[in-house]
Amino acid sequence: MLRLSKKADYALLAMRHLAAHADRGAMPARELAESYDIPAELLAKVLQKLVRAKLLDSHQGIRGGYGLSRPAASISVADVIQAIDGPLTVTACSDLDHSCDQYAKCNIRDPLWRIKDRIVSALAATSVAELATDMAAIPPPTGITVPVSVVRK
Amino acid sequence: MLRLSKKADYALLAMRHLAAHADRGAMPARELAESYDIPAELLAKVLQKLVRAKLLDSHQGIRGGYGLSRPAASISVADVIQAIDGPLTVTACSDLDHSCDQYAKCNIRDPLWRIKDRIVSALAATSVAELATDMAAIPPPTGITVPVSVVRK
DNA sequence: CTTAAAATGGACTCGTTCGGTCGGATATCC
């Protein structure tokens, strides 16, 4: 299914929200959670991970909260997902981790890794800023949508 | 983490194997399972799904087994994965299925769906035949260029 | 200085899903 985790969803939602309301100061987790009906405690954990990944700045205390650590345009969807779920892997094994019963006899590793790289590219090509502005496509110059063409930046 | 299921792995392994040995006749599940140390019963179920998805032909009886239903070049990795895990979705919700607590307030749906389409394209761009020949890059079909470099390491 | 509002962090529960198993039915060839 290749579905992304709910935590990653929440992270993207939050990042988008913070990007859209960057003008206002720090935004508390509570407020974020209420905006999207997300369990506050859980969102808090997600936000903490984003802080540790340097994507957010936090500031505690009575009027504390979270804010983007850098311009939304410089943060990609891939950054956010990897901050939450760790390095993005399509296969159980990776360059480093050979822990898979079939590793020795596996012959589809390389092509799958290439596919993984293309997925990462797709995720890296969309920035949080684009999530915020959204509202329908940035139309791909050529008419057709098929290939993974990345023209941006 | 966007990892694909083990069943999907097994399916791809099997498809590749069948593509590589298409010359020989029907290949029993048992033989396939032993080749890759996959639990036979489990692989059997995977193969059955592939049959139902019309990607394989099966033939029971004493010299029965499985074989590709059409040329390996015409079967994509996306076909195989979707046959096993169902329609590929990155988000909990889809065009049809709005079952997600945040659906109403969700504002990242559209961009994520676009990303999903690009992932599907990436999976659709690789055929089972390419898995079988593999051994480093197959130059992308004429015209379209794969944008982001896959060169690494 | 006190207090309240916030982030931080760990440990824990709970439910679902996934990987895997079992048993039996059906088809085909010798």
Next chain:
DNA sequence: GGATATCCGACCGAACGAGTCCATTTTAAG
């Protein structure tokens, strides 16, 4: 008719993800 296959549904157990609870620390406000 028997051996070897696919086929199919039901089942189980462990792992993982989502969510909860609680205790601590930090910081601004009053």
